[in-house]
Amino acid sequence: MAHQARAEARPAIDMPAAVAAMAGYYAARAAEYERVYAKPERQADLGVLQAWLPGVLAGRRVLEVAAGTGWWTVHGARDAAFWLATDLNPETLAVARAKPQMPCKVRFATADAYTLAELGPQRFDAAFVGFWWSHVPRARLAAWLDVLFARLETGAPVVLIDNRYVEGSSTRIAEVDAAGDHWQHRRLEDGSPHRVLKNHPTPTEVEAVLGARVSGCEWVEPLAYYWAVVARAA
Numbered sequence: 001m002a003h004q005a006r007a008e009a010r011p012a013i014d015m016p017a018a019v020a021a022m023a024g025y026y027a028a029r030a031a032e033y034e035r036v037y038a039k040p041e042r043q044a045d046l047g048v049l050q051a052w053l054p055g056v057l058a059g060r061r062v063l064e065v066a067a068g069t070g071w072w073t074v075h076g077a078r079d080a081a082f083w084l085a086t087d088l089n090p091e092t093l094a095v096a097r098a099k100p101q102m103p104c105k106v107r108f109a110t111a112d113a114y115t116l117a118e119l120g121p122q123r124f125d126a127a128f129v130g131f132w133w134s135h136v137p138r139a140r141l142a143a144w145l146d147v148l149f150a151r152l153e154t155g156a157p158v159v160l161i162d163n164r165y166v167e168g169s170s171t172r173i174a175e176v177d178a179a180g181d182h183w184q185h186r187r188l189e190d191g192s193p194h195r196v197l198k199n200h201p202t203p204t205e206v207e208a209v210l211g212a213r214v215s216g217c218e219w220v221e222p223l224a225y226y227w228a229v230v231a232r233a234a
């Protein structure tokens with residue numbers, strides 16, 4: 001892909017440092033995060049996804065991973081029976097909690113997506129994960145998915161939404177490291193620079209990584225700026 005060809009090659013990452021840096025970046029970005037949902041060229045896709053999501057999760061007990069400021073929580077939880085929105089950062093969850101339109105069935109918990117250890121024995125019959133897959137180092141995807149699917153009943157719908165790379169709309173990929181992870185150079189409103197891991201897998205790659213954990217995948221088509229899939233827990 002064009003954005004890959006221009007990127008610099010770098011050594012593989014120091015994993016714990018990268019995970020901590022990702023969390024720190026989003027804690028600092030919490031107050032300005034939702035501007036990403038105001039990009040004019042993305043409104044048509046967002047409208048499709050907002051209209052589609054509640055029906056997929058209707059009547060379900062949903063675990064949301066890396067919920068952030070709860071932009072999708074508000075839409076997705078509308079017809080769910082129960083919704084637990086989790087994120088590592090209290091800063092982002094504070095924005096979500098303060099939303100007047102947040103359905104009262106939504107509960108919040110700080111939890112690390114890589115362990116979900118904070119959730120005790122809780123299990124769910126659906127999951128929603130928005131814009132998190134792209135931030136998981138490729139080498140950690142399988143372990144993260146194992147943790148997620150261990151929480152789910154057989155047949156549970158798992159909704160995954162994330163970005164496609166679109167030239168002119170996406171932040172360019174500045175580096176590709178030895179593990180094949182892509183990195184962007186971003187700047188927050190205070191001028192602080194951040195190096196952010198951001199992968200853009202194809203549907204084929206997503207299905208290959210999901211593998212035997214799922215019994216099937218239904219893709220939302222056509223979307224220009226996002227990919228969205230419902231995978232069924234096997």
Ligand SMILES: C[S@@+](CC[C@H](N)C(=O)[O-])C[C@H]1O[C@@H](n2cnc3c(N)ncnc32)[C@H](O)[C@@H]1O
Pocket residue numbers: 019022023026027065066067068069070071072086087088089092111112113114129130131132135
């Ligand atoms: C791109 S944002 C997605 C937020 C929200 N799901 C959305 O789609 O608007 C990524 C989120 O991951 C959270 N995060 C970072 N590291 C995490 C971790 N190890 N476990 C759980 N959440 C984490 C950040 O706080 C941030 O809210």
